[in-house]
Amino acid sequence: MKTTRDYKWKYRGQNPLERLHEGEPYFFLRGQDSLTPKAMQFYAELLNEESTKAAGRNEMALANNLMKQALAVLRMAGEIVDWQSDHMELVKQPRIR
Numbered sequence: 001m002k003t004t005r006d007y008k009w010k011y012r013g014q015n016p017l018e019r020l021h022e023g024e025p026y027f028f029l030r031g032q033d034s035l036t037p038k039a040m041q042f043y044a045e046l047l048n049e050e051s052t053k054a055a056g057r058n059e060m061a062l063a064n065n066l067m068k069q070a071l072a073v074l075r076m077a078g079e080i081v082d083w084q085s086d087h088m089e090l091v092k093q094p095r096i097r
Helices: 004-008 036-056 060-086
Strands: none
Touching: 036 060
């Protein structure tokens, strides 16, 4: 059974961008973006909702997997909040260039 730490380090030693399919779009959030933790919290809520739905269908393995992913996202969001607190001079509001 995977732990939240396993999900945090899912791509350890590998660039996750290398896993993209040719032409596959992606979205990247940086720790310096002041909105990143909130976006991650919302994503974790969506994972939690999907976990609840899977549990309702009695798909417990999927429900557990989704919940672990949600917890890993929240853990990483917390790490970003801590980093932002320690590096307030680097934290930026979103802007259009």
